[in-house]
Amino acid sequence: MRYPFSKTEKKWTKKWLDTRIYEPDLDKAKKPFYNLMMFPYPSAEGMHVGNAYAFTGSDIYGRYKRMQGHDVFEPIGLDGFGIHSENYALKMNTHPAEQAEVSEKRFFKQLQEIGNGFAWEERLATFHPDYYKWTQWIFIQMWKQGLVERKKSSVNWCPSCKTVLADEQVVSGRCERCSTDVTKKELEQWFFKITDYAEKLLGNLEKLDWSENIKIAQNNWIGKSEGALVQFPITELEEKIEIFTTRPDTIFGATYMVLAPEHPLVQKLENKISNKKAVEDYITKTKSKTENERIADIKSKTGVELKGVRALNPVNQKEIPIWIADYVLASYGTGAIMAVPGQDERDWEFAEEFKLPIVRTVEPPKNFKGNAYLEDGPAINSDFLDGLDINGAKVKIIKWLKDKNYGESKVNYHLRDWLISRQRYWGAPIPMIYCKKCDWQPAPLKDLPILLPKLKDFRPKGTGEAPLASSSAFYKTKCPKCKGPARRETDVSDTFLDSSWYFYRYINMDKKKEAFNKVRVKKWLPVDMYIGGAEHAVLHLLYSRFLAMAFKDMGLIDFEEPFTALRSHGMIIKEGAKMSKSKGNVVVPDEYIRKFGADTLRMYLMFIGPFQEGGDWRDGGITGIDRFLNRIWNYFESREEFSKKYPSASNSSAREEILPIFHQTIKKVGEDIEDLKYNTAISQLMILFNKMEEPLGDRKGPAKGFAALNSEEHGDFLKLLAPFTPFITEELWEKLGNKYSVHQQEWPEYKDKNLITDEISLIIQVNGKLRGTIQVAREVNEKEATEIARGIDSVKTALGKKKVKKTIFVSGRLINFVIN
RNA sequence: GGGCGAGUGGCGGAACUGGUAUACGCGCACGACUCAAAAUCGUGUCCUGUAAGGGAUGAGGGUUCGAGUCCCUCCUCGCCCACCA
Numbered sequence A: 001m002r003y004p005f006s007k008t009e010k011k012w013t014k015k016w017l018d019t020r021i022y023e024p025d026l027d028k029a030k031k032p033f034y035n036l037m038m039f040p041y042p043s044a045e046g047m048h049v050g051n052a053y054a055f056t057g058s059d060i061y062g063r064y065k066r067m068q069g070h071d072v073f074e075p076i077g078l079d080g081f082g083i084h085s086e087n088y089a090l091k092m093n094t095h096p097a098e099q100a101e102v103s104e105k106r107f108f109k110q111l112q113e114i115g116n117g118f119a120w121e122e123r124l125a126t127f128h129p130d131y132y133k134w135t136q137w138i139f140i141q142m143w144k145q146g147l148v149e150r151k152k153s154s155v156n157w158c159p160s161c162k163t164v165l166a167d168e169q170v171v172s173g174r175c176e177r178c179s180t181d182v183t184k185k186e187l188e189q190w191f192f193k194i195t196d197y198a199e200k201l202l203g204n205l206e207k208l209d210w211s212e213n214i215k216i217a218q219n220n221w222i223g224k225s226e227g228a229l230v231q232f233p234i235t236e237l238e239e240k241i242e243i244f245t246t247r248p249d250t251i252f253g254a255t256y257m258v259l260a261p262e263h264p265l266v267q268k269l270e271n272k273i274s275n276k277k278a279v280e281d282y283i284t285k286t287k288s289k290t291e292n293e294r295i296a297d298i299k300s301k302t303g304v305e306l307k308g309v310r311a312l313n314p315v316n317q318k319e320i321p322i323w324i325a326d327y328v329l330a331s332y333g334t335g336a337i338m339a340v341p342g343q344d345e346r347d348w349e350f351a352e353e354f355k356l357p358i359v360r361t362v363e364p365p366k367n368f369k370g371n372a373y374l375e376d377g378p379a380i381n382s383d384f385l386d387g388l389d390i391n392g393a394k395v396k397i398i399k400w401l402k403d404k405n406y407g408e409s410k411v412n413y414h415l416r417d418w419l420i421s422r423q424r425y426w427g428a429p430i431p432m433i434y435c436k437k438c439d440w441q442p443a444p445l446k447d448l449p450i451l452l453p454k455l456k457d458f459r460p461k462g463t464g465e466a467p468l469a470s471s472s473a474f475y476k477t478k479c480p481k482c483k484g485p486a487r488r489e490t491d492v493s494d495t496f497l498d499s500s501w502y503f504y505r506y507i508n509m510d511k512k513k514e515a516f517n518k519v520r521v522k523k524w525l526p527v528d529m530y531i532g533g534a535e536h537a538v539l540h541l542l543y544s545r546f547l548a549m550a551f552k553d554m555g556l557i558d559f560e561e562p563f564t565a566l567r568s569h570g571m572i573i574k575e576g577a578k579m580s581k582s583k584g585n586v587v588v589p590d591e592y593i594r595k596f597g598a599d600t601l602r603m604y605l606m607f608i609g610p611f612q613e614g615g616d617w618r619d620g621g622i623t624g625i626d627r628f629l630n631r632i633w634n635y636f637e638s639r640e641e642f643s644k645k646y647p648s649a650s651n652s653s654a655r656e657e658i659l660p661i662f663h664q665t666i667k668k669v670g671e672d673i674e675d676l677k678y679n680t681a682i683s684q685l686m687i688l689f690n691k692m693e694e695p696l697g698d699r700k701g702p703a704k705g706f707a708a709l710n711s712e713e714h715g716d717f718l719k720l721l722a723p724f725t726p727f728i729t730e731e732l733w734e735k736l737g738n739k740y741s742v743h744q745q746e747w748p749e750y751k752d753k754n755l756i757t758d759e760i761s762l763i764i765q766v767n768g769k770l771r772g773t774i775q776v777a778r779e780v781n782e783k784e785a786t787e788i789a790r791g792i793d794s795v796k797t798a799l800g801k802k803k804v805k806k807t808i809f810v811s812g813r814l815i816n817f818v819i820n
Numbered sequence B: 001g002g003g004c005g006a007g008u009g010g011c012g013g014a015a016c017u018g019g020u021a022u023a024c025g026c027g028c029a030c031g032a033c034u035c036a037a038a039a040u041c042g043u044g045u046c047c048u049g050u051a052a053g054g055g056a057u058g059a060g061g062g063u064u065c066g067a068g069u070c071c072c073u074c075c076u077c078g079c080c081c082a083c084c085a
Helices: A003-021 A049-067 A083-092 A096-113 A129-144 A195-206 A210-220 A250-252 A265-271 A274-286 A291-296 A345-354 A390-403 A502-506 A516-525 A541-552 A589-596 A598-607 A619-645 A653-672 A678-693 A704-708 A711-721 A724-733 A782-790 A793-799
Strands: A032-037 A071-073 A150-158 A163-165 A181-192 A226-233 A239-245 A256-259 A304-313 A316-326 A336-339 A407-413 A434-435 A439-442 A477-478 A486-488 A530-531 A565-569 A571-574 A615-616 A759-765 A769-777 A806-810 A812-820
Touching: A003 A571, A003 A598, A032 A502, A049 A071, A049 A274, A049 A530, A049 A589, A049 A653, A071 A129, A083 A274, A129 A439, A129 A541, A129 A678, A163 A571, A181 A274, A195 A210, A195 A226, A195 A407, A195 A541, A210 A274, A210 A541, A226 A250, A226 A390, A226 A619, A226 A769, A239 A250, A239 A256, A239 A336, A250 A390, A265 A274, A265 A304, A265 A653, A274 A304, A274 A316, A316 A571, A336 A345, A390 A407, A439 A653, A589 A598, A589 A619, A598 A619, A598 A678, A598 A724, A619 A678, A619 A704, A619 A711, A619 A724, A653 A678, A653 A704, A653 A711, A678 A704, A678 A711, A711 A724, A711 A793, A759 A782, A759 A793, A769 A782, A769 A793, A782 A793, A782 A806, A793 A812
Parallel strands: A032 A071, A032 A530, A256 A316, A530 A565, A571 A615, A759 A812
Antiparallel strands: A150 A163, A150 A181, A226 A239, A226 A304, A226 A407, A256 A336, A304 A316, A434 A439, A434 A486, A477 A486, A759 A769, A806 A812
């Protein structure tokens, strides 16, 4: 008989909801455990198998923790604002607000079907006004805290769609939608000053129980570098060029300066320059350069000298030329560098290209064949630094620069401030108001949420203005301070802001006054286990950490790291290839749930590979799990009959055989779940079940398991399976006559004495090669074992007449005879 | 160019702290059941060899009684970031 999954799933889904077994008491829970999974972006195509994979893996962990006695809270929501949803609406010619409702319904239905222990009563969606009211509130708190800034910035621009694009929309230098090369455009933007927390974001990493790969990615992204700021006077002007360098020790080798084309000094110098036209042309050309052209140009350096002005190298008072070149980025450091071609590959290439002088300041080894020399060595051509190594020279030159007022040591970060504004429609309106008299003011809190009006034309406008700018009904308002006429900000906030704080909302969904319910925050946060994809390694996870730090400084919470433990899961590919719509190889979970049931899908997904590494989906593979679950179903069905006939069946030799495996399985499954190694936990369950199912005696005999394990132990077997396959185990648990629910039972315990067998097999090697195995008592000593081993024919043959030089005996494992 | 990770049967993948390589599953072959097929069950399944044996964890070297695991050189693939001074 086949396991009737469809009926069973319906039955238990309803019962779980009715009896609220996945709804912990948020106020009174005794052992709270916040089991969080990264909430999905509800693409309208519905749930991807990748979502099902991530959520199942997270759910198994949560169910395990629940069985260990924790009050597990496992909420779910949707991250529905943002460009993906908006683009989909554009493509389908619908409205994002309508599309969102359709997607929401569909997604929650699919999420319901995968059998997770979700706390449905706390579900949320970021585009609900109840939710984004608090997103806006957070923006205002950040403003009050001095962490919001408005400044000019260059943004991605698609010349064909005539619109601003978010970084996520730029796919290898091209517009995601029309594949046109993306260029840059200067616009005034809102920023969150995440760089204020750079040091803390970096420093705390060490203490976190996170997947190592994510910590490394964050470390690299924050990109701390220690160096110095140095001022180079300009001969023709009072101004100085300030540069950042990590190699102040090479300053004697600075043979020219380079400014980024956008550097503000370039305009100030304009009147002093004799080749103004050429400079202007270069700047125009740079600005129109596409991202791809820039990447293609990495090898060939371009630039223009600012003729008529020169800089003074403070250490030797030599006059050196000033250039502009786009290999220097306006957004990093000070947007200007001292070029040291002898010790920097890019500077070397540039110097070669434009025939600029090259001076080595670090002596390379005699056999060194390259161009720029980056390694350590004694300083040369560097006056009072000569002979020192890099570190020594750095210390000395920084002190010198400081004493002479030319510079100081400085720490720089790769991390930039978080550009929060988007000139798009489908997002939370930024709650700021501009008044000509009073400048920028936050919207009054009583006005929140600033509702996103349902605009008919929500298309990006192409002027650099957001779609909301065409709705005077939206932007016309009064200044909260002087009550004069004022204008609302028409940009919306980045979706990453919505997703940076959703886990505070889950525990406090009441429409009450505060965003943060302090009692519950204390009880439930920080999150105990957070599981999600590694693609969020830097953005989402860094932003969430940043906000937590800011919230702590505001006194809203009393911790600074929001996720105590974090694990990233791998990716599911299909038959060796990444799934994509264009390849048409996307696995849709619904089909398989309909065909095999949710338990089978869940268990198969977890079986294909280690959860943290992902796996390769094969349609054929799922039948293995299908068979496994059906065998279990039939086993328990026949057990019912069997126990009627033989109520106290017990066979000591079967028990002796199975009990150690049974206890080993309890041990291994628990440990493997803790490590998220679900694939091997499932293998172990199969090994045990294969044994239980073996017939006792002849082929027609009853299953060995019946003779070996009692009712309670059969219940324990179901408990071990329960996190993986919640439906079938709940049904069988009931059939065994147990009290509802299997998911609220205590996790079985193993007994050390039952783990081991009296007899073990010892392997016999000669010169490290396997020559035989012997069955011996566990406590066998070296002498006894050696004697038995020498008696084996294959060992005798291998030893021949040679003398045994040495015998290696590893208790419980092997004997190795070393001969020559 | 930088960072991270991975290379094991026909396939997905196991292997504790260096100790029986290929667990578990898929596929395949043969057999049972069946009028037949599907489903199910049983047996077998790294290569080579009749066997004893020999060989094999991307390639090559090293350490060790013993290496998939540790060290060195190289090759291939995947992911992320990329002119970050």
